[in-house]
Amino acid sequence: MFRFLRGALLPGAACQEANNNSSRYENLFKKLDLNEDGRVDIAELHVGLKALGIPLGRDAEEKIFKTGDSNKDGQLDFEEFMQYLKDHEKKMKLAFKSLDKNNDGKIEASEIVESLKLLGINISEQQAEKILQSIDADGTMSVDWNEWRDHFLFNPATDIEEIIRYWKHSTVLDIGDSLTIPDEFTEEEKKSGQWWRQLLSGGVAGAVSRTGTAPLDRLKVMMQVHSSKSNKMNISNGLKQMVKEGGVRSLWRGNGVNVIKIAPETAVKFWAYEQYKKLFANEDGKIGTVERFVSGSLAGATAQTSIYPMEVLKTRLAVGKTGQYSGMFDCARKILKREGLTAFYKGYVPNILGIIPYAGIDLAVYEALKTAWLDHYASDSANPGVFVLLGCGTVSSTCGQLASYPLALIRTRMQAQALLEGAPQLNMVGLFQRIIANEGILGLYRGIGPNFMKVLPAVSISYVVYEKMKQNLGIA
Incomplete structure (x- = not known):
């Protein structure tokens, strides 16, 4: 879309040197x-850029105004507009x-690969070419200064790291993120409050997603705990048994705890991720793909440790x-009285190992699917669109669950086995052996x-x- 600036938006003047900038800005x-x-x-x-085929989003537009509106009157006159673009062009030039590693006035795929590698981001030359295609206006498979400037003219990124984030959000550039690793935010996003x-x-x-799929989640827990060769429980009769025992409302038993723990888990994971990234960063403050994955995994483990008693409460309420x-507090009081504090960490080891x-696997499959799409289906842009991303995320998450499910089942049985009359209190290894x-x-x-069954509706509800929510909070 930004190559449109080259023709219809900036006819004739787009390829002029700096002495013609004023007429270009005026146009x-x-x-x-x-x-x-x-x-x-x-x-x-907002309306003008959208009409020109350059929708930025409210946060980027506000950033332009915050930077360019020098007299803070809520409007940009021509002088302020021109000064903003001049200053922005200087940053884009840097x-x-x-x-441009060889200083020949153009960027090629090999230079993108080399530059991103220095930042700890590994991509193939074919993926770099997809990035070039989204910027290259004349089809030469290289990007000169005019093409670069026009492409990023209204992108409020100010340095190469922020531009990489633009590629990450817009073109599925793989920088090691996955559904299990917390979001990363720039300093500007943190200062503006966009992160929260x-x-x-x-x-x-x-x-909302957990509440919508709660009956399936409770059914899963019931089948993990009670289903066996002698007591076969399928989806249909499992739902009937739950409704017969406790009514329709019982299908949501334990969902309250499942929803409440979102806030502390997210907060701890975000905080821990930032701390682990600082720990693993190199002298320049950069962090690579492996370090990002390790930081994310450790942040997940830290968050799980902090809220694990709520996981136990959720299982006990569901079963x-x-x-x-x-209620939740009555459940906690009875567990503490009968089993002691250690009961709140039953199943902790298989949970962390999972x-x-x-x-x-989630990260590996997501990366493989994105790479396959870029290599086989991307044409003139490296942006696959939201539905391809959701598809990749759903498949990768499903594969991750498939790999870790036995550990999740062991965790749930350890959490609930105190409720099963006459059942021996086995550890992780003992449960594995008995089940096998x-x-x-x-x-x-x-x-x-x-x-x-709950994966697809959960993903769909979450996305919508x-x-x-982003629209209502002004960050769409």
Whole structure:
């Protein structure tokens, strides 16, 4: 879309040198000044850029205004507009030079690969070519200064690291992130408060998603704990048994704790991730893909450790009978009185061990799917669109769950076995041996049917709610 600046938006003047910048800026300013009053407010900027095929989003537009509106009157006159673009071009020039390793005035795929490698980001030359294609206006498979400047003219990124984040969000550039690794935010996002808006949006989306799929989640727990060769429980009769025992409301038993723990878990994971990244960063403060993965996994383990008692409460409430517990606090009080503090960490070891295979396989599959799409289906842009990303995320998450499910089942049984009358209190190894001996390998996958059934609706609900929340909080 930014190559449009080269032709229709900046006819004739786009390829001129710095002495013709004023006329180029003036031509652009006139296209944005919709009411022709000599000033552009943020509403005109939003409508004008959208009409020109350059929708930025409210946060980027506000960043432009915050930087360019020197007299803070809520409008950009031509002088402020021109000064902003001049200053921005200087920063873009520095970023361009940092990528132009051989100083020949153009950026090639090999230079992108080399530059990103120095920042701890490994991509193939084919993927670098996809990035070039989204910027290259004349089809030469190299990007000169004019093409670079026009592509990033209204992108408020100020250095190469921020431009890489733009590529990450827009073109699926693989920098080691996955669904299991917390979000990363720039210093500007942290200062502006955008970070907490995104975390809040994700938290609300998670709460709605978990509530929507709670009956399947409780059914999974019931099948993990009670289903066996002698007591076969399938999806249909499992749901019927729960409704018969406690009514329709019982299908959501334990969901309250499942929703409440989102906030502390997200907060601890975000804080821990920032600390681990500092620990593993090199002297320049950069962090590579492996270090990012390790930091994310450790942050997940730290967050799980802090909220694990709530995981135990969720399982006990889900498995408990009607009237056994009056609520979360009653459940906690009875566990503490009968079993002591250590009961709140039953199943902790298999839970922590399950993070590594889940995170590793989730990340590996996500990366493989993105790379396959870039290599086989990307044409003139490296951006696959949101539905391809959601598809990649759903498949990779499902594969991660498949790999770690036996550990999740062992964790749940350890959490709940105190409720089973006459059942021996076994440790992780003992439970593995007993399940294999009595039920075979398939016994380690009890309840995986409803677990897989909830993946697609959970992803769909989360995405819709997340986008709506971002719009309402002004970060869409």
